[in-house]
Amino acid sequence: ISPLIDLQVHLSLTLACIFELFTFYFIYRIVYRFSQRRDIGVLSILYYALNPTVIFQTTNGLETSIEMFVLSLFVWFFIEWNQNKQIYKYAIIFGVVAGLLFLARSDTIFFIVVFYCIAALSWGIFKFWKPIIVSGLAAFLMVAPWLIWNYFTFGSIFQVSGMAVPHAIYQRFLLSNIGVTRYEFFIEG
Numbered sequence: 045i046s047p048l049i050d051l052q053v054h055l056s057l058t059l060a061c062i063f064e065l066f067t068f069y070f071i072y073r074i075v076y077r078f079s080q081r082r083d084i085g086v087l088s089i090l091y092y093a094l095n096p097t098v099i100f101q102t103t104n105g106l107e108t109s110i111e112m113f114v115l116s117l118f119v120w121f122f123i124e125w126n127q128n129k130q131i132y133k134y135a136i137i138f139g140v141v142a143g144l145l146f147l148a149r150s151d152t153i154f155f156i157v158v159f160y161c162i163a164a165l166s167w168g169i170f171k172f173w174k175p176i177i178v179s180g181l182a183a184f185l186m187v188a189p190w191l192i193w194n195y196f197t198f199g200s201i202f203q204v205s206g207m208a209v210p211h212a213i214y215q216r217f218l219l220s221n222i223g224v225t226r227y228e229f230f231i232e233g
Contacts, residue, residue, distance in 0.1 A: 053105060056105040057103060057105060059109075060102055060103060060105065060108075060109035060110075061109075063109040063110050063112070063113040064093070064102055064109050064112070064113070066113050066116075066117075067092070067109070067112050067113045067116045068089045068092070068093060070113070070116035070117055070119070070120045071085075071088050071089055071092055071116055072085040072086065072088065072089050073085075073120055074116065074119055074120055074123065075088040077123060098112075107148055107149055108149075110148045110149075111145070111148040111149040111152065114141065114144050114145045114148045115145060115148075115152065115155065117141050117144075117145075118138075118141050118142060118145045118155070118156075118159070121134070121137055121138045121141050122138060122159050122163075124137075124138075125137075125138045125163075125175075125179070126163075126167075129167055129172050129175060130172075130175065131175075132175060132178055134175075135175035135176070135178045135179040135182070136178060136179065136182045137182075138179050138182075139178065139179035139180060139181065139182025139183040139184075139185075139186070140182050140183070140186055142156045142159075142160075142179070142182075142183040142186075143182065143183040143184070143185070143186020143187045144186060146183070146186075146187050147186065147187060147190060150202075150203060156183070160176065160179075160180065163176055163179075164176055
């Protein structure tokens, strides 16, 4: 057996650890920004780093550590943008990070929508609509190539992996209920 057989797993976990280190940094910065206490910032890192659920999810070799890093970056840049609403540089950076967050894991679109709603409602949509639109366009431009590629490759903007669970449930149902048609499955539940 080749000694390189586990190389991909080791590289994936190493990369996850690197992303987690950056996540620690941004968690510290966010908490320190609000508390102005280094000890609280360090405790927040420890709380995150030693949380069993976080450990389990971020060491699985999947995208979770990337998502958590980009989510912490996203929150940090939202705070920065909140302090500098009129500066378009922050709007564009926040939009790019929002696009990266969506690309890291598409279900984070809910976080993105909530933060844009917070911006619109708390800043006054009529007063600060231009930076919000610029930021949204930057996010869309980040995501558009992937959406286009996904559409032309798979025929949908949604990931094929997102269809795996409903398909598996349907197939399991068919195996346990021989003779039930697709129409009966969806209509009769």
